Amino acid sequence: MEYTISKAFHKGRSFIVSDRIREDMSLFAIGDLHLHYGSELKARMQLSDPAWADHEEKFMDNCKRLIEDQDVLVLVGDHSWGKNLQECEKDFEYIRLLPGKKILTRGNHDMFWDAKKTARLNELYGPDLTFLQDDYFPYGDIALVASKGYSFEGPFYLDRKGKVIGYDEKDKEHADKLVKREEERLIASFEKARGDGYKKFIMFLHYPPTNVLEKDSAFTRLASRYDVLQVIYAHCHGKKRFFDSIQGKYRGREYSLVSGDYLNWVPKKIM
Numbered sequence: 001m002e003y004t005i006s007k008a009f010h011k012g013r014s015f016i017v018s019d020r021i022r023e024d025m026s027l028f029a030i031g032d033l034h035l036h037y038g039s040e041l042k043a044r045m046q047l048s049d050p051a052w053a054d055h056e057e058k059f060m061d062n063c064k065r066l067i068e069d070q071d072v073l074v075l076v077g078d079h080s081w082g083k084n085l086q087e088c089e090k091d092f093e094y095i096r097l098l099p100g101k102k103i104l105t106r107g108n109h110d111m112f113w114d115a116k117k118t119a120r121l122n123e124l125y126g127p128d129l130t131f132l133q134d135d136y137f138p139y140g141d142i143a144l145v146a147s148k149g150y151s152f153e154g155p156f157y158l159d160r161k162g163k164v165i166g167y168d169e170k171d172k173e174h175a176d177k178l179v180k181r182e183e184e185r186l187i188a189s190f191e192k193a194r195g196d197g198y199k200k201f202i203m204f205l206h207y208p209p210t211n212v213l214e215k216d217s218a219f220t221r222l223a224s225r226y227d228v229l230q231v232i233y234a235h236c237h238g239k240k241r242f243f244d245s246i247q248g249k250y251r252g253r254e255y256s257l258v259s260g261d262y263l264n265w266v267p268k269k270i271m
């Protein structure tokens with residue numbers, strides 16, 4: 001069975017793939033590729049942790065095995081160590097060679113990406129790559145909505161047993177401002193999709209939805225407010241960080257960590 005999305009939804013959009021979305025289409029996600037084909041490698045972890053050995057080849061092979069041309073692959077931030085577009089060119093070339101339609105969302109290390117200049121990125125690299133920011137991407141009758149998100153990562157003060165007993169107030173104040181900004185961006189994206197008739201959503205964050213101290217956050221509340229089907233996030237890499245935030249069913253929706261090393265470079269099929 002096939003179904004058609006109204007062309008009106010796509011009018012003027014720079015990332016139209018097709019008006020027809022097939023039932024055999026799948027949605028995949030992964031984050032934190034941290035490519036460095038044209039730039040300096042900036043994390044020792046990538047050299048010392050066996051999980052990162054030849055990760056580019058492993059990921060390419062897994063994608064070719066699992067992803068078909070009609071599928072959509074969402075790359076959930078921290079794409080490249082490149083500081084500017086020139087340093088990212090080879091990394092984008094690698095991403096371009098992956099199968100499926102590639103959607104990129106912003107991560108904290110994506111220095112090449114000024115949120116206000118996202119339209120320019122889409123002009124330069126679209127339609128092969130879609131940079132998703134302050135907007136939504138239509139996947140059938142579901143709107144994919146994305147933001148870098150933010151979660152306060154300390155400094156936390158610990159007691160002798162390692163229990164968190166406080167945190168740096170000034171840093172927390174700054175973090176709250178960043179959370180507010182990302183929250184506003186997400187609300188604008190959800191509302192834009194709603195205005196175009198979408199009722200179903202998947203929310204992509206780069207940062208985890210909550211930090212190690214939180215049970216709820218602005219982002220979990222947004223997930224409830226817009227009744228999102230799934231929350232997908234990355235950023236937590238290295239074994240010690242994998243369970244920093246929510247995973248599995250929580251308050252009626254599914255939360256998944258998709259950082260590359262957590263998934264052992266196998267893109268997660270989320271739909």
Ligand SMILES: [Fe+2]
Binds near residue numbers: 078109237
């Ligand atoms: Fe990362």
Ligand SMILES: [Fe+2]
Binds near residue numbers: 107108206235
């Ligand atoms: Fe990150």
